[in-house]
Amino acid sequence: MGYSFNVDLRGIVDLLSHHLYASPRVYVRELLQNAVDAITARRVADPGAPGQVLVESPAVTGDGTLRVHDTGIGLTEQQVHDLLATIGRSSKRDDLGFARHEFLGQFGIGLLSCFLVADEIRVSTRCGDAPTVEWTGYADGRYEVAIAPVDRARPVPGTTVTLVPRRDAEHWLRGETVAELARLFGSMLPIAVRVDGQPVTTGLAPWHRDAGESATARRARLDRYAEEVFGFPPFDVIDLDVPAAGLRGVAFVLPVAANPASRVAHRVYLKQMLLSESIEGLLPEWAFFVRCVVDTTELRPTASREALYEDDVLDEVRESLGAALRGWLTALGRTDPRRLATFLSVHHLGVKALALHDDEMLRLLYQWWRFETNVGPMTLADFHDRYGVVRFIPSVDEFRQLAPVAAAQSIALVNAGYVYDAELLRRLPDIDATIDTEVLTAGALAMQLEPLDPAGEQAVAPFLRVARRALEPLGVEVLVRAFEPASLPALYLLDSDTALHVDLRRGRDEADDTWAAILGSFTAGRQDLPQLVFNHRNPLVRQTCSVGDEELVTLAVEGLYVQALLLGHQPLRPADTAALNQSFLGLLGRAMGEAR
Numbered sequence: 346m347g348y349s350f351n352v353d354l355r356g357i358v359d360l361l362s363h364h365l366y367a368s369p370r371v372y373v374r375e376l377l378q379n380a381v382d383a384i385t386a387r388r389v390a391d392p393g394a395p396g397q398v399l400v401e402s403p404a405v406t407g408d409g410t411l412r413v414h415d416t417g418i419g420l421t422e423q424q425v426h427d428l429l430a431t432i433g434r435s436s437k438r439d440d441l442g443f444a445r446h447e448f449l450g451q452f453g454i455g456l457l458s459c460f461l462v463a464d465e466i467r468v469s470t471r472c473g474d475a476p477t478v479e480w481t482g483y484a485d486g487r488y489e490v491a492i493a494p495v496d497r498a499r500p501v502p503g504t505t506v507t508l509v510p511r512r513d514a515e516h517w518l519r520g521e522t523v524a525e526l527a528r529l530f531g532s533m534l535p536i537a538v539r540v541d542g543q544p545v546t547t548g549l550a551p552w553h554r555d556a557g558e559s560a561t562a563r564r565a566r567l568d569r570y571a572e573e574v575f576g577f578p579p580f581d582v583i584d585l586d587v588p589a590a591g592l593r594g595v596a597f598v599l600p601v602a603a604n605p606a607s608r609v610a611h612r613v614y615l616k617q618m619l620l621s622e623s624i625e626g627l628l629p630e631w632a633f634f635v636r637c638v639v640d641t642t643e644l645r646p647t648a649s650r651e652a653l654y655e656d657d658v659l660d661e662v663r664e665s666l667g668a669a670l671r672g673w674l675t676a677l678g679r680t681d682p683r684r685l686a687t688f689l690s691v692h693h694l695g696v697k698a699l700a701l702h703d704d705e706m707l708r709l710l711y712q713w714w715r716f717e718t719n720v721g722p723m724t725l726a727d728f729h730d731r732y733g734v735v736r737f738i739p740s741v742d743e744f745r746q747l748a749p750v751a752a753a754q755s756i757a758l759v760n761a762g763y764v765y766d767a768e769l770l771r772r773l774p775d776i777d778a779t780i781d782t783e784v785l786t787a788g789a790l791a792m793q794l795e796p797l798d799p800a801g802e803q804a805v806a807p808f809l810r811v812a813r814r815a816l817e818p819l820g821v822e823v824l825v826r827a828f829e830p831a832s833l834p835a836l837y838l839l840d841s842d843t844a845l846h847v848d849l850r851r852g853r854d855e856a857d858d859t860w861a862a863i864l865g866s867f868t869a870g871r872q873d874l875p876q877l878v879f880n881h882r883n884p885l886v887r888q889t890c891s892v893g894d895e896e897l898v899t900l901a902v903e904g905l906y907v908q909a910l911l912l913g914h915q916p917l918r919p920a921d922t923a924a925l926n927q928s929f930l931g932l933l934g935r936a937m938g939e940a941r
């Protein structure tokens with residue numbers, strides 16, 4: 346046997362009025378919406394019918410209540426029972442239960458939001474020539490209906506909704522508060538709304554074009570709007586138009602970098618009524634550098650009207666708005682590259698994140714973003730034109746260390762150590778197969794440094810022997826090469842791969858047996874060591890090579906080793922610090938001894 350659900354009316358009213366909405370202020374929106382929908386409905390049959398909504402605050406009514414009068418279609422007694430007293434019943438859906446396009450409402454619960462601020466809702470309504478009906482609803486789910494006595498019969502069709510405020514909610518009904526909320530939610534409505542006699546609607550969207558308004562004046566007006574609503578003077582304003590979603594609006598480009606992790610909230614109107622000031626997910630995630638204000642006829646609200654319903658139309662809107670922003674960026678590159686460069690200097694992180702998966706954005710960066718290189722700041726396009734292979738180093742420290750040496754060997758290098766850069770450079774062949782990219786490793790650079798001739802090799806052999814003996818305990822391989830700049834005595838070379846194995850080896854030596862065995866399995870068979878390359882063109886190194894005094898050579902080698910570590914921004918291990926102390930104190934001792 347089948348049963349129907351029972352409903353606890355008080356629980357449902359409480360749920361729908363108190364727990365669906367984030368703030369009581371939405372009651373003004375729901376009342377305006379019902380009034381506007383009623384006028385729309387009346388105008389379907391009678392396009393010339395008056396369209397006015399008048400709100401009277403307690404200051405005007407004088408009895409502590411708030412009243413909303415409209416010149417809409419009104420309700421018959423039967424409709425009152427059917428629509429006002431049945432939760433979830435709405436006149437704004439078609440026979441199949443779909444929302445009718447011309448109306449703002451659809452769920453049949455909006456009026457209940459008035460219980461957020463009121464104990465009692467009274468409706469006096471007249472439809473056509475039918476008698477005026479009075480309905481009173483209470484927060485506990487009871488309601489009363491009666492035909493109005495003659496002295497309260499309405500002279501013309503329309504509806505008045507009266508709210509009797511709850512004790513602690515009177516402030517929500519104050520004239521200024523209601524006017525402010527009516528302006529916030531309804532200023533764009535095409536129907537005249539007055540609060541205590543003052544008009545609150547203009548019917549104009551911020552992006553409208555006044556006849557005779559110049560482009561500069563419109564831009565100044567939009568700038569003021571962005572300041573007022575979003576709190577910043579926009580870097581640029583992008584007009585948005587997605588006909589398939591009945592969407593119009595503008596995107597304001599932030600003048601300062603936004604935190605990619607922060608909430609990106611937009612102001613969204615549905616059929617000219619503000620849905621929410623903080624809608625997320627309207628744009629693709631990467632578009633964190635704009636704030637939008639849009640009006641749409643096709644997107645669907647959730648029942649609380651505080652978010653957009655995730656559906657295919659929203660997906661398409663997201664895609665179209667993303668395309669509009671990308672179009673703006675590429676157009677800026679064509680028409681005003683300097684402005685694009687300024688934009689990129691602020692928002693490069695966002696664009697780089699986008700370029701990881703978007704060829705067009707990668708092309709834009711390739712053409713216009715100036716990377717740090719060891720031959721000065723330069724776009725990748727220029728770099729490629731000048732040097733062919735786009736050689737880069739994926740670590741800032743390594744770049745700092747190798748850049749001057751590479752420059753002296755005429756090797757041009759890009760610093761790709763900042764976030765996303767290395768991945769973007771590796772992706773360059775995706776946008777142009779003729780672009781070669783290559784990571785410069787420390788090992789490859791060492792290969793470029795000129796070896797000594799056989800006689801030179803022989804001459805430095807005693808030095809090498811002493812240097813190797815001094816540095817072997819520190820796990821460093823020693824070489825002598827001749828390279829520029831001659832002012833650099835020694836170069837410490839450690840690429841990331843080797844660094845990893847050096848770390849693992851160190852960990853293995855310091856760990857207990859179990860860990861040592863695990864770490865050992867990673868380093869097995871690898872003998873990579875960092876290299877210390879002495880520069881035979883450096884006068885001090887030449888001198889050290891020719892000194893017969895082994896103790897002095899050892900002290901000099903240790904000192905030069907630690908200096909090379911510091912130049913390469915390498916951390917000093919205890920053994921390195923010990924070598925530094927030994928060298929410094931030893932050399933001082935020798936100098937003092939000689940001075941005596």
Ligand SMILES: Nc1ncnc2c1ncn2[C@@H]1O[C@H](COP(=O)(O)OP(=O)(O)OP(=O)(O)O)[C@@H](O)[C@H]1O
Nearest residue numbers: 379380383428435436450451452453454455456504
């Ligand atoms: N001012 C009014 N004039 C005429 N009819 C009204 C008025 N206010 C409410 N109604 C009727 O009461 C019904 C229920 O209103 P309610 O605000 O609860 O829901 P809705 O507007 O249909 O949908 P939503 O929950 O999406 O707002 C409406 O569908 C409408 O038929």
